[in-house]
Amino acid sequence: MAKSAEMIWLDAMEANEQGDREVALALAEEVVSLDEGHADAWFGIAQWTLPIDSRGKQMMPDMIQSSKTLAAIRKTVELDPQNEHAWKIGGEIMVGHLGMLEHGLEWWEGRKEAAPTDVLPYFEQVSILIRLGYFEEAGEFLDALDRIIESQPSKTLESRASRLRVIYEEQWSMEQELSFEPQNSKDDSWGLIDRMRKKKPITETYFLLMFVMPIVFLLGSAAMMLISSTLIVMLLIIIMYFGIARLSRRLLLKLNRPESFLNRAIDVECSSGKVCVPDEIRRSKLYSHVIKNRTPSFQERLGVIEQSGEPLPMKWSLDVPEV
Structure with a gap:
């Protein structure tokens, strides 16, 4: 007697627990061939298609693996829109691995429909818009994010949103000085x-060593000549280092x-x-x-x-x- 889709799925999970991912993947594919509406099996295919980490090093999927994972993830969220993990994997594959940023915006819109109170789509969409230079639109999404966070106060979310706004304002300010539209070959x-x-490009480490540190050294030397307390001088040097590094960040971004x-x-x-x-x-x-x-x-x-x-x-x- 042939096994049911559910029994095969149990075998797939057991194979995965035993570390036999290839068998688990093959069984999951057999499950969806028998029951196309099996959301868990589709999610299993999406996860087990991705390469296994090797010796603690994260292995990156190739284009075929990424595409197969994305197809399975699309099916997963279609059948189970509340699978938050699936949405996250899909967004990462779509944007980070396949570079489909415009589709990424649409993807996170789908997550909003499935979970209107989830703030992750707004964070992801703002990041995409900043990357592509759509700062006015990014600002609108940031404002919407702030309104959602106000309705469900969280120090962690507020802090994260604040950091994102700092990045946005920094990049938007730079864009106002010098903009860029890649589609315009005459830009x-x-x-x-x-x-x-x-x-x-100039690395941040190189910039700190070659620009910030010499200034701090000169100012620190001057402070040592004027102030007798070593402790106070050390505190001043630390404050100067972080202060100058922060003030000079804009110069690094320009370079x-x-x-x-x-x-x-x-x-x-x-x-x-x-x-x-x-x-x-x-x-x-x-x-x-x-x-x-x-x-x-x-x-x-x-x-x-x-x-x-x-x-x-x-x-x-x-x-x-x-x-």
Whole structure:
């Protein structure tokens, strides 16, 4: 007598508990072939398709694994919209691994419909909008987030929202000084990227050592000549270090604008499925540095988009959901 879908699912869970993930995945796939409405089995497929961590190191999925996981996750939340973990995995795969930022906005809209009081979609959508340079829209979503947090007070959420707003205001202020629209091939900021294409971005550590520390050393030396108390001098040096580091952060961001703009252009390419980065920049040291920080599946998908060679229309714009 053939086993039922539920019995096979129990076998799949047992195989997973025993560490035999391949068998568990095969059994879960058998379950959904018998019962397409088995939400747990779809979720199992989504999780077991992803690579297992090796020796404590997180292994990243390739494009095929990411795509298969995303397909299974879509089916999971369709059948079980309250599966919060599934929504999180789907958002991470969609945005972080496949670079589908525009679809990510839509994905988190779906989560809002399933769980109207969940604040995570707002955090994720604001982050996506900031990455793509849609600051006015990001501000509207931030305001909506604040209203939701006010209705369900939480120190943790308030602190997290406050940090996100600081990032938003910092980036928005920089954008007002110098903006960038990757879809416009004549945008002046392409020239800035081109001029810096042969250089790597300045790391925060290098900036602190070469800029902040010398200033602190000079001011600290002056303080030692004027103040006899070693303890007071040490406290002043610590205060000066953090103060100067904070004040000079804006300078570091300005110096690394080519990197942040290029990241935006790459995000636009992956979101739209069309190319906008000029070939000379794509072959540059700066581009190589930026792209190596992306996940393997992101790089694979971007490579496919690059090979297609379809240019990004100048009138392209992001489809932003209403707040």
